[in-house]
Amino acid sequence: KAGVTQTPRxxxxxxxxxxxxxxxxxxxxxxxxxxxxxxxxxxQFLFExxxxxxxxxxxxxxxxxxRQFSNSRxxxxxxxxxxxxxxxxxxxxxxxxxxxxxYFGPGTRLTVT
Amino acid sequence: xxxxxxxxxxxxxQEAETVTLSCTYDTxxxxxxxxxxxxxxxxxxxxxxxxxxYKQQNATENxxxxxxxxxxxxxxxxxxxxxxxxxxxxxxxxxxxGNEKLTFGTGTRLTIIP
Numbered sequence: 001k002a003g004v005t006q007t008p009r010x011x012x013x014x015x016x017x018x019x020x021x022x023x024x025x026x027x028x029x030x031x032x033x034x035x036x037x038x039x040x041x042x043x044q045f046l047f048e049x050x051x052x053x054x055x056x057x058x059x060x061x062x063x064x065x066x067r068q069f070s071n072s073r074x075x076x077x078x079x080x081x082x083x084x085x086x087x088x089x090x091x092x093x094x095x096x097x098x099x100x101x102x103y104f105g106p107g108t109r110l111t112v113t
Numbered sequence: 114x115x116x117x118x119x120x121x122x123x124x125x126x127q128e129a130e131t132v133t134l135s136c137t138y139d140t141x142x143x144x145x146x147x148x149x150x151x152x153x154x155x156x157x158x159x160x161x162x163x164x165x166x167y168k169q170q171n172a173t174e175n176x177x178x179x180x181x182x183x184x185x186x187x188x189x190x191x192x193x194x195x196x197x198x199x200x201x202x203x204x205x206x207x208x209x210x211g212n213e214k215l216t217f218g219t220g221t222r223l224t225i226i227p
Binding site for chain 1: 146155159200206212215217220
């Protein structure tokens with residue numbers, strides 16, 4: 001069974017721009033969660049989507065948004081990029097039945113200059 | 114805030130020896146799950162082992178086992194016969210039933226000495 005895939009793997013953007021990251025979950029998984037990993041703040045939960053609905057949200061500004069498609073693929077968008085948005089963005093998928101066993105993708109490394 | 118604390122920023126162990134990584138957590142939930150994930154230099158987060166809070170028996174997965182002390186809110190990971198491939202950052206996130214969100218600690222960097 002194929003694992004979680006994320007595209008692109010690396011991205012360089014300029015302050016003020018916007019960016020869209022994509023995540024394809026493991027086949028059969030209906031939940032997709034997004035995390036931001038930085039050296040200073042560690043791993044922080046952004047949001048979780050299940051059956052195209054945002055089911056849970058972390059404490060991030062409204063510049064961070066996401067969506068999920070009918071095939072469970074998910075995208076997250078960051079608008080008006082700031083230098084502090086430079087991070088590794090990890091996507092994780094699960095069956096979404098509340099048992100939390102999540103499988104992570106390789107991440108997208110975003111650098112904002 | 115419901116937090117996860119990993120008090121050992123770095124640990125090292127000789128190859129083939131045993132090492133224990135510590136983790137404590139805070140939660141008001143009665144039904145929750147605990148995990149150990151490893152993140153090698155490739156940055157891919159890999160599930161090592163999981164423990165359901167309602168189970169008294171400690172989880173074991175090959176060379177990896179946990180010591181789950183529910184009353185003390187402690188959840189340590191023991192790695193036996195350490196191998197070079199075990200070198201990684203280790204995280205022990207907590208999750209609550211019905212909620213996919215995982216709360217992570219700051220991690221422990223494990224170095225394996227050949």
